[in-house]
Amino acid sequence: EKQELLLLKNKQTITLDGIHVEVAANIGTPKDVESVLENGGEGVGLYRTEFLYMERDSLPTEEEQFQAYKQVLEQMDDKPVVVRTLDIGGDKQLPYLNLPEEMNPFLGFRAIRLCLEEQTIFRTQLRALLRASNFGNLKIMFPMIATLEEFREAKQLLLEEKEKLQQEGTLVSDHIEVGIMVEIPSTAVLADQFAKEVDFFSVGTNDLIQYTMAADRMNESVAYLYQPYHPAILRLVKMVIDAAHANGKWAGMCGEMAGDSIAIPLLIGLGLDEFSMSAPSMLKARNQINQLTQMEMKQLADKALSMQTSEQVKQYVKETLGV
Numbered sequence: 001e002k003q004e005l006l007l008l009k010n011k012q013t014i015t016l017d018g019i020h021v022e023v024a025a026n027i028g029t030p031k032d033v034e035s036v037l038e039n040g041g042e043g044v045g046l047y048r049t050e051f052l053y054m055e056r057d058s059l060p061t062e063e064e065q066f067q068a069y070k071q072v073l074e075q076m077d078d079k080p081v082v083v084r085t086l087d088i089g090g091d092k093q094l095p096y097l098n099l100p101e102e103m104n105p106f107l108g109f110r111a112i113r114l115c116l117e118e119q120t121i122f123r124t125q126l127r128a129l130l131r132a133s134n135f136g137n138l139k140i141m142f143p144m145i146a147t148l149e150e151f152r153e154a155k156q157l158l159l160e161e162k163e164k165l166q167q168e169g170t171l172v173s174d175h176i177e178v179g180i181m182v183e184i185p186s187t188a189v190l191a192d193q194f195a196k197e198v199d200f201f202s203v204g205t206n207d208l209i210q211y212t213m214a215a216d217r218m219n220e221s222v223a224y225l226y227q228p229y230h231p232a233i234l235r236l237v238k239m240v241i242d243a244a245h246a247n248g249k250w251a252g253m254c255g256e257m258a259g260d261s262i263a264i265p266l267l268i269g270l271g272l273d274e275f276s277m278s279a280p281s282m283l284k285a286r287n288q289i290n291q292l293t294q295m296e297m298k299q300l301a302d303k304a305l306s307m308q309t310s311e312q313v314k315q316y317v318k319e320t321l322g323v
């Protein structure tokens with residue numbers, strides 16, 4: 001089976017009725033790019049930059065970051081690379097920042113919240129990204145956006161750093177898309193408003209599910225509430241995709257759900273444009289998508305959206321498609 005999948009390595013991902021979607025990879029370090037290319041990735045849908053900051057005892061410099069981003073962009077050639085700005089906090093801590101302990105780290109001072117407060121850290125990363133933008137097809141993505149103001153503020157800082165660099169005579173690409181992760185229900189609900197200002201969405205279901213169901217993603221006792229196929233989750237995902245498309249933008253997904261064989265038919269039906277997952281999952285996902293018909297999956301998704309429970313949706317997809 002592995003051999004058969006490898007035949008798809010240089011093929012497109014396209015439904016039987018001709019809808020092209022992108023199958024991309026989640027990476028954590030420049031070393032991961034090798035596996036993305038080996039597995040036929042059409043892009044990087046999520047570069048988790050936290051790892052640059054972890055397992056060391058001080059912040060990475062602008063130059064260190066620039067080298068890492070440049071390496072990934074160059075290796076990916078002209079394929080899209082979505083780099084997520086620092087998403088620290090929650091399950092990912094940086095001891096050297098000496099942040100106070102919190103009762104609810106997942107609801108606390110993390111990701112974009114921290115970056116907008118600790119602006120030196122954020123601006124350094126933005127400069128490194130802007131400098132690297134000349135070396136490939138860079139897209140910048142902000143994590144854990146809960147309000148429009150957060151997005152506007154983050155984008156403003158990006159524009160400020162861009163202007164500074166240009167005044168210093170540094171070349172910066174004029175074609176960098178700037179988007180957000182949709183991980184917080186408030187942002188999914190107001191996706192129509194966000195869609196007027198962002199260039200793209202990427203749904204982070206790992207967090208979106210935990211915040212929608214109010215179930216800590218690390219807590220085994222409430223793991224039963226972690227339900228990717230729950231109609232409430234599907235409806236939120238639909239809102240995001242519809243809002244993107246109504247505004248001429250694209251919508252991807254970079255949570256675990258994007259590589260799940262039960263979820264994939266539903267997501268094709270909802271119109272998702274980009275699926276980002278672990279590199280070893282990509283060819284299997286491409287193989288599955290290449291055998292689906294989008295028009296049929298739309299009906300499948302419509303029916304799922306009207307169901308009451310995750311279990312019903314799961315059984316329905318299994319029975320209908322034999323997955």
Ligand code: PEP
Pocket residue numbers: 046048087183203204205206207208254255256
């Ligand atoms: C997510 O929340 O779905 C996501 C991709 O981000 P992370 O898993 O890094 O929190």
Ligand code: MG
Pocket residue numbers: 183204206207
């Ligand atoms: Mg997340």
